[in-house]
Amino acid sequence: SYDLTQPPSVFVSPGQPASITCSGDKLGNKYVSWYQQKPGQSPVLVIYQDVNRPSGIPERFSGSNSGNTATLTISETQAMDEADYYCQAWDYPTWVFGGGTKLTVL
Amino acid sequence: EVQLVESGGGFVQPGGSLRLSCAVSGFSFSSYAMSWVRQAPGKGLEWLSGVSDSGRSTYHIDSVKGRFTISRDNSKNTLYLQMNSLRDEDTAVYYCAKDQKYTWSDPGDAFDVWGQGTMVTVSS
Numbered sequence: 454s455y456d457l458t459q460p461p462s463v464f465v466s467p468g469q470p471a472s473i474t475c476s477g478d479k480l481g482n483k484y485v486s487w488y489q490q491k492p493g494q495s496p497v498l499v500i501y502q503d504v505n506r507p508s509g510i511p512e513r514f515s516g517s518n519s520g521n522t523a524t525l526t527i528s529e530t531q532a533m534d535e536a537d538y539y540c541q542a543w544d545y546p547t548w549v550f551g552g553g554t555k556l557t558v559l
Numbered sequence: 560e561v562q563l564v565e566s567g568g569g570f571v572q573p574g575g576s577l578r579l580s581c582a583v584s585g586f587s588f589s590s591y592a593m594s595w596v597r598q599a600p601g602k603g604l605e606w607l608s609g610v611s612d613s614g615r616s617t618y619h620i621d622s623v624k625g626r627f628t629i630s631r632d633n634s635k636n637t638l639y640l641q642m643n644s645l646r647d648e649d650t651a652v653y654y655c656a657k658d659q660k661y662t663w664s665d666p667g668d669a670f671d672v673w674g675q676g677t678m679v680t681v682s683s
Contacts (some may be wrong), residue, residue, distance in 0.1 A: 543668070
């Protein structure tokens with residue numbers, strides 16, 4: 454089975470950039486999506502096909518994917534961005550999620 | 560407004576059955592694949608099953624294959640998950656999710672709308 458590895462936690466100060474990584478074998482050859490999940494809420498798609506933002510997602514969210522690592526970057530992190538973030542990729546014949554990263558803004 | 564509303568969760572003993580429903584509105588249901596994703600308490604997301612826009616193509620991960628069945632009724636704008644032979648480890652919040660594509664197996668796909676989730680508790 455294919456594994457996607459994320460750091461369990463990332464800490465960032467308000468206004469500073471935050472980066473969350475997702476690692477997998479030759480992940481750069483796959484499309485990666487990212488989801489944000491706040492406590493008690495459903496996941497929300499924030500990045501798809503590595504770099505694309507759905508409508509309504511702030512421009513401060515961006516993504517990249519190369520080699521074995523995909524990265525979600527929040528340029529100027531706000532308190533409202535505190536949440537769990539999950540990466541996702543397709544590995545035939547199933548969808549795989551990373552274990553999730555808790556982003557803490559402090 | 561695009562909405563997915565799950566129902567059918569609850570408390571069930573091991574070996575029991577439940578049928579989850581996901582009522583959809585606000586988009587052309589028959590044009591998109593749909594998926595079920597679950598999240599055990601305090602854990603991450605796990606994709607379970609996908610169904611194509613027509614309903615003719617389905618897939619279930621190994622841990623639920625033979626026990627769970629995904630289906631859809633495009634005339635009723637509703638997605639289903641029939642869950643049989645439930646186990647303790649099936650305890651989770653179950654989400655239905657809309658795929659961006661017509662097939663669940665497109666590597667460029669993503670889940671752009673999610674329901675609010677329905678809790679399934681399996682315990683004796």
